[in-house]
Structure formats: C-alpha cells, structure tokens
Amino acid sequence: MNEMPVKATQALTANDYASDQEVRWCPGCGDYAILKAVKSVLADIGRSPDDVVFVAGIGCAARFPYYLSTYGFHTIHGRAAAVATGVKLANPDLDVWVVGGDGDFLSIGGNHTLHALRRNVDVNLLLFNNAIYGLTKGQYSPTSPVGTRSPSTPGGSVEAPVNAVRFALGAGAKFVARAADTLQTHLPEVLKRAHANRGASFVEILQNCIVYNDGAFGLINDRSESQNATVRLEHGKPMIYGKEQDRALVFNDGTGAFEKAMLADLPGKDAIAVHDETNLVRAQALAQLDQPEFPVPLGVIYAEAAPEFVASRGISGTKGDWNRAALKALLNP
C-alpha cells in the first residue's frame, strides 16, 4: 500500500487521535498521562491516523490501541512485537508503535523484545513499566524489586529484577530511552526522538500503578520532587541535576562507573561528565544507576544510527512485477 499523504492543509490536534471509546483504566492510573502525551506527540508528528498502527499485547497497558483513533490491533500476551514485525514486513510505510507492560515485554514476550531490538525493526516499542502485574490483580513482575509482597509472594519476592534498559542495550538496541508517565514536558520530547529514529526505538516509561504498586518509583514521577531523583540526559550537555541544579555526575575512568558529586565540591566544570548518547560503554554505566543511591537517568540513553531491518535485510522478493509471466518462467526453467 502506498504512503497516504499527510494532511498538511489542516493541522491535526491531540483530539484527532482520540477514539470514541470510554477509557477503562483505574482513576489515577499513569496510563492516562501516557495516553495524553502520545496523542499530543502524534498530533505534532502530523501523520494521518490512517497511517498509524498501534499493536499491543495483553495487560492494562495493552488496552491502549482502543483509546486512539489510529488503526489498532490488541493481540495476545507477549507477542505484540512479533505481530508488529509482520505488519512492517507487509507494509513498511506504516508508522508502527508497540505498547506493552513489563509482563508483555520482559516476561512472556521477552524473546520477541530481544529479537525486535537486535533486528532493528522500524517500530517504536513503549514499555509501560509499573513493576507489577495489574490486570491479574497485583502479582510481582519481572521488574519488581526483591522483597515485593504480592498475592503470589506473601513473604516477599526473592528474584532479582530485570533492568529494562540494560536488557535492551544487551539485546543490541540502537535506540534506548527512559521517561516517566507524569513528566508531561519530558515524555513527549523522548517520544518524538523515538519516532524520529529509523529502526527499533525502545522507550521504558516508568508508570505508576495506583492500585497495586503506588509510589513504586519514589519521587521520579513526582512533578515537584523529580529533579532531585533524576538526571535529565541531553546529548553533549553536562550531567547536572537537582532542583537547585547543584549536583552532577562524574565518570570514574578507573571503575568505569558514574559517581555523584555536589558541584561545589568539584575542581571545575570540566570534571562533570558530558552525556554522549552514541557511547555504548557510558550508556551501560548509566543503566546501572538506580535510586536511592543515584539519580535515575531519564532521556535518550543510547542512540546509534544503524540500518533498519525492513529496508535492508531478511526479505527476499517483493511483489513488484511478480505476475503470471514470472510464474510461468519459474515453473518452466
């Protein structure tokens, strides 16, 4: 199918991307904030809803497509990335987004996340990480911290959680970012960067589950306190953070790890680490930083230009001139 012309004559608004369905998430769920940000980003991108596809797995997050006016496919648990890969195989011109939770992306569908990333399929993968299983009523998830008390772990969970950003980098992802649901100026910027990237764009969105895991991310997605709990990454800019912008990260070449410091204690500005989103080693070190010891890095952690899957590899013939004459030639060598 050919690319449809973008409606250029009349600017699209966030409301043009809203469906007529009543949203059924719990009041106060972080998913509302993400939905709002996505709609505004889609309007800014400006592609017609007819050329945009949201593919989702199963879970609270995976209801997302029903609430948008774009094409949408609510599939099965864990398989959204695989379905989306098929959508791109059939029609590379579509703007494809994959939405899932920590169960979808990192538990039952971990394998598909891994392969979509390392193939660099041109889709935007939005992981709504709330560190709990919501729709099945509150069991611990693969991103729940050790000690999480839940219906299936009344004595506290004992499993080490998976770090989504480290997982993505390990899978060979070429675009890895992190954002938080309620940070409504930051999240849209990250989503726009993800959309602009050709290839698989992985965005972990820290999302608060108000019913089963309220406050799981501490102050990160608290609008007023977030500045102390996070460091906002910008390519080429020094890693300064804090409400008063009085703290910074320093990279220790000896240990290969970031350290935090008060600006006042540093010998000079040159000591502050400068974010280089093309540096894989630094990205891996950033992925290690977690609260409460460190500010949690938000923004584009890693971005490397690389050939996308659909345009470059893994495909044999396309329809083109494939017709009766070609078939006859094939059958009569």
Added chain:
Amino acid sequence: MSDTVLDNEAPGAAQTRPLVVRFAGDSGDGIQLAGAEFAKSTAEARTDFMTFPDYPAEIRAPQGTLFGVSAYQIQFGANEVLTPGDDADVLVAFNPAALKTNLQHLRNGGVLVVDESNFDARGLKKAKIDGNPLEDGSLDAYQVVSVDVVKRTLEALDHLELGRKQATRAKNFWVLGLVYWMFGRPLDSTIDWLNAKFKKAPEVAKANITAVKAGHAYGETIELAAAPEFRKPRTAEHHKAKSRIISGTQAMAYGLAAIAALGERDVVFCSYPITPASVLLHVLARFEGGIRTFQAEDEIAAVSAALGASYAGSLGVTASSGPGLSLKTEAIGLGVSAELPLIVIDVQRAGPSTGMPTKPEQTDLTMAIHGRHGEAPVPVFAPATPDECFWVILDAARAAIETMSPVIVLSDAYLANAASDWDIPDIDAIPDLDWPQYEADGTGFEPFRRDGKTLARPWVAPGTPGLAHRIGGLEKSDGAGHISYDPANHGEMTRLRAEKIARLAERRPGVQLEDGPEDADLLVVGWGSTYGAIAQAVKDMNAEGARIAHVHLRQLNPLPRVLGDLLDRFPQIVTAEMNTGQLSTILRSEFLKDIACISNVSGQPFHVSRLREEFKARLEAKAK
C-alpha cells in the same frame, strides 16, 4: 562374476510391471544424491515414478552404524505409479548396516548390489552382525552382486591424483553408473549436472564423472546381464512432453508463488526452522519475487508475524511440524477471533514430542480441527499427492480470504519429500485470486459487519484512508466490533464463526468415489498421503474381482457436502490412516456410523500389500 544373468520374472507379473530400486548407505555416503539423480534419469525417460527418501534425523551419524543408515526408494513404470513401491527389485547396500536394516525391503529373489569393501570384521561389528552374510549363505534367497566398490572407485580415479578420502567420496557415483547400466540408462544428464554443479571445482566434477563412467563400464565389462525386463522402456504415454520432477515441498512453494502471481498482494511467509518443514523456507527464500520470507525467532513469532502481515493486507503464511503447531495454537485462535486470513502448513511427523522427526505420520488431524481453546473452528485441507501440494495452497488461499479465517493445511514428511513426475500446470487456466475490496455503501464502516453470503467481515488494512479501526482478541459486538461482554452477543458471534466455516462446504466440491463400484462391499476412506497406497490396493484387488470403493478426503473441515449420503450407501466402511483412528473417530461422531480404522503408526508409508491383506480380511469376515 562374468555371465551373471539377473532374473526379474516375479511370478504372475505383467510384462512391463513397475520396478522398485532402493539405495541404502551411511547418511554421509550421498545416498539421497544418487537416488535423486536416478529419479531424474527416470523422468527424462518420460516414465511415471514416485520416490521416498527415508533418512535419519542425524546429519552425519557415526559411519557404519545402524542408526545412521539413509535410504532412497523409487518405483517407476509405464502406467500411473502411485507409491514408491513396497518391496524393492534391486537393493543397493553400501555397508553392512545398510544391508541389515534394509534387506527387509528387498523382495525374495531380488537383486542385491553390495559394496563388499565394508564387510570386514570392523564393519560387521559396527552393524552388530555375527558372521559374514556374504559368505555364510544367508543371502541365498537373493541374486547377489558383490563388488569392492571402494577399490574399484580408487582404481578408476587413480590417474587423477586425488587423496584416498576424496576419491572414495565418488563411490556413490560409481554405484549409480553400475545401476544405470543395469537399467540401460544414458549417463549424459548426470554428467551435465555434475559439470554444472561443480563448475567452481572442476576436479570434483571430473572425479564423479570418471566414477559414474567406470561403474557403467564395469557392468558392461563383467557382462552383468541384467534381466531383459530391466531395460524395457516404460514410457508413460499420458505424459505431456513438458513435465518435471517435483516434491511436495517444491509444489507448495510454487503454490505460494502462484498466490502472489494470481492476486494483487504479497505473500509474507514467516517460519522457524523445524524438520521436515524447513525446506519450504529454503526454497521460498531463493525466489526472486512475490514472496517475502522471514525466519522468526520462534514458532510463536512466526505465526504472530504472519498474522500481523495479514492484518496489514498481505497474505500471511506460516509452516511447521507438529511441535510447532502446538506452539502456534494461541495465535491461530487470535486469527479466528480477529477474523483474519492466514495459512498454516503442518508437515506432520511422527510424535508425540520430538518423536521421529524425519518420519511421516498423520497424527495432527484432531489437533488441527479441535486443538485450540474456546470454540475456534478453522478450515482444514490435506493434499493427497505431491502434485496436489500445489493446488491445495491455492485452495487454502481462496478459503482463507473468502472466510477471513486461518486455514490449516496438513501435509506430512512423506508428501514433503516424495517426488514424482509433474505435469506443469497451465497457469493461464487458473482464475485470478480475488482480494476483496471494501466498498462504502453510505451506512458507515463497521469492521464486523458480515457479507450476507460468506459471513466474512471486511478486510481493511491499515493505511486505508478514513477507515481506521481497532480489532483484537476480546469478544466483539456483531457488526460494530466494539468490545462486548454481552451474553447474547457472544453466543451469536460463536455461532457466526462456526457457520462461516460450515458454509464453505456449500461453495466447494462435494466428494465422489475415486474408484470402485457404487454398490461396493467395502468403502475405504482415506485422507492425505495414504492416497497412493489405497488407490493401488483398491485398483489391483478390483482387477482381481473384488468390489471395493475408495473415497479420499481433501477437505477435513468442514467435511465435504454429500459425504454422509455417500457413507450411507456402503455396508462396510473402513479408514486407512497413519494414526490410531483420528478420521474414523471424527466420521463416527459426525455420522453415527460404525467406521473402523486400518492403522499404521510405523513412521513408514502404508505398503500396498498390507492394505490388500486388511481389505481381504474385512471382505471375508463380512461374507461369513
């Protein structure tokens, strides 16, 4: 050895009865290659044939072991050849293990060609044989042609200055040359093929060409006088000038290429390697147009990506074997619920679990029909011959698009690998494949508003202007397609999904007898690859005065029209299946009739002789 006259006058045999040749040796001996070359020369003689590659799952099993034996059987004749044959007229055994495991396939009095070079103490021990069968008289029932093939091959290649190991590798072509001589076959096409195949390694081509010529000359030199019957031409008059060899796998690949050529859209083929289905991916990946191939990370991703491709407007296809079909079932259920077309090919193999990966079985029938959670009916088709593997794919594509449903195609390891001569279809005679276009009628678009005749919902792919909508695996309201938990709606949607598949039968041909009288004493019902063996047994027995009818089902769900009426006409009905009675169980429950099953779960196709005995016993039991 001189003046050895090989006799091939089996008692009561017609003058130009079909002949069966079987090659057996180590899986690294080039058995399949020698067999395939022999089949090609058979095709060039415009003779009917059917082959059966019978190989182990191990790629290069330890040399000389019993489990490492690979075999290739071919039957050829002037009249329609329907099976690879029961017992061989000629067995070529490359080592003691091949002799031990394959002698059961040689008819009494048949010709046994043996490479005696491996019949030393070591080779016999590996094959767990006490004594030496070449010396102890245990092969007296056969006409033995014992040759030190390795020695002869090395002598012939001596002047080429190859290493011993490399020269020995040409022994399969030496034997092929000898067999060619026995059957009066020319060497040209094999020589041409070797030159083309080893264009970049002319020394390899030369070694093999020298070997095939030497084997041929050896037969002539020792005046190995083959039975005159071996050299009789067996030209099948019904053949068009233009036919070619085709395996079931190749035929399926061409069928998929045909979908793309006859319709407006791409075929997207997604699969994960599994024996014996992987070869389809290999064949398709080489095609230069029409089909996008995708090797997924697992079986679930393969079917999910295929479904995603169908959602986006291509025809998604996935292929696997039983273990893979098990993994795909959840996504097939989504295809049923979201009502999207999809073709799922199951190349059945002996199970359960890993079972016997290279051996055929028909044990996935009930899984194909019933093996999903919820009520999730899908059409199920099964080709009967390698040739039909082409046509079944076109049928499946039309059915999938017409019903907006996944369709399962059941092939098996025998059909996939068996090759026969193939009359190339007349492409111009095949109608276009229609891709439905949604046409607005002014009442607004509803993704689950159904066609009055087919009950199919409209297929509107992303990118279509003005029709953006959402679908999924949650129950939908009839028509509008919104999420619905309404009790009455769920009942109605369940009924509609079943009715949609049932109605397919009305638009497809009913069944008719393949063979036999309308008032036969026994009706044999088959499906899938058992066609050849059943047809041959029925034809032979009816020629001898029996009254047996044969019906063969290509459409297992929905069952074809008028099948019930047809079953009513016969006093005794039996299925012949490579399972323990899956079709007979289905027919019993569907038609409330007493239907027995002749079962074969050996990992080998039915032998015609076995079926004849079974049919005879049933006819006699009834007569008493």
